[in-house]
Amino acid sequence: MTNDTLVLGILWYGVFLFSLVFHEAAHAFAAWRLGDRTAWEVGLVSLNPLPHLRREPLGMIVFPWLSYAAWGWMLGWASAPVDALWARMHPKRAAWMALSGPAANLVLVLAAAGGIRLGLALEWFGPADRIGFMSVAQARQDGLLQGIAVLLSILFSLNLVLFLFNMVPVAPLDGRAWMVLVLPEPARTYYQMLMSVMPVRLMGFFLVWTLLGKIFGPVFLLAVNRLYAGYSVSY
Numbered sequence: 001m002t003n004d005t006l007v008l009g010i011l012w013y014g015v016f017l018f019s020l021v022f023h024e025a026a027h028a029f030a031a032w033r034l035g036d037r038t039a040w041e042v043g044l045v046s047l048n049p050l051p052h053l054r055r056e057p058l059g060m061i062v063f064p065w066l067s068y069a070a071w072g073w074m075l076g077w078a079s080a081p082v083d084a085l086w087a088r089m090h091p092k093r094a095a096w097m098a099l100s101g102p103a104a105n106l107v108l109v110l111a112a113a114g115g116i117r118l119g120l121a122l123e124w125f126g127p128a129d130r131i132g133f134m135s136v137a138q139a140r141q142d143g144l145l146q147g148i149a150v151l152l153s154i155l156f157s158l159n160l161v162l163f164l165f166n167m168v169p170v171a172p173l174d175g176r177a178w179m180v181l182v183l184p185e186p187a188r189t190y191y192q193m194l195m196s197v198m199p200v201r202l203m204g205f206f207l208v209w210t211l212l213g214k215i216f217g218p219v220f221l222l223a224v225n226r227l228y229a230g231y232s233v234s235y
């Protein structure tokens with residue numbers, strides 16, 4: 001691994017770790033506010049990464065670095081515990097709790113977009129010559145500003161991926177929750193029963209993973225073009 005690859009990996013990991021922690025802390029906070037103290041009691045209503053890392057060291061430390069070394073892309077997972085009895089007694093509360101995670105990722109997309117727009121206004125950044133996952137913004141000079149541009153680019157792109165991925169209505173993804181909110185009975189009961197069948201869950205998960213690249217590309221370009229509205233550029 002070269003020095004440039006290592007430095008980029010550290011930036012990647014910093015954004016990746018913060019994004020996962022923010023996502024799970026949102027779940028934990030929403031559950032706590034809605035009546036489930038399970039995640040709160042183990043310290044997950046916090047942006048401190050340590051309790052999250054202790055809970056999922058494989059998904060938050062080992063696998064991200066292995067995937068980065070293998071493919072140049074960090075993959076991983078995190079989790080927050082939920083009281084199953086509470087979730088059964090309050091299915092709509094549990095659904096809102098589940099949707100709080102993707103909502104947190106969308107907040108980070110908007111925060112990154114705000115940082116990039118501020119950089120554009122201050123003439124620190126300009127539109128990227130060639131748009132990409134790590135080059136949504138481009139600094140007007142090398143050094144610290146370029147590092148910030150890369151960091152904001154990864155924050156924007158990664159959280160857009162996490163938002164889209166987690167909003168797909170397939171268990172175990174968070175997006176299954178919005179089906180609970182919108183489907184009438186008995187369709188909701190049938191959907192929940194279907195999502196409890198392991199082969200269906202696995203088929204749905206791998207289908208989503210296969211199609212994500214096709215979904216992400218057009219949405220990413222749409223989001224970037226909206227980001228640069230008023231700058232006479234189009235990607």
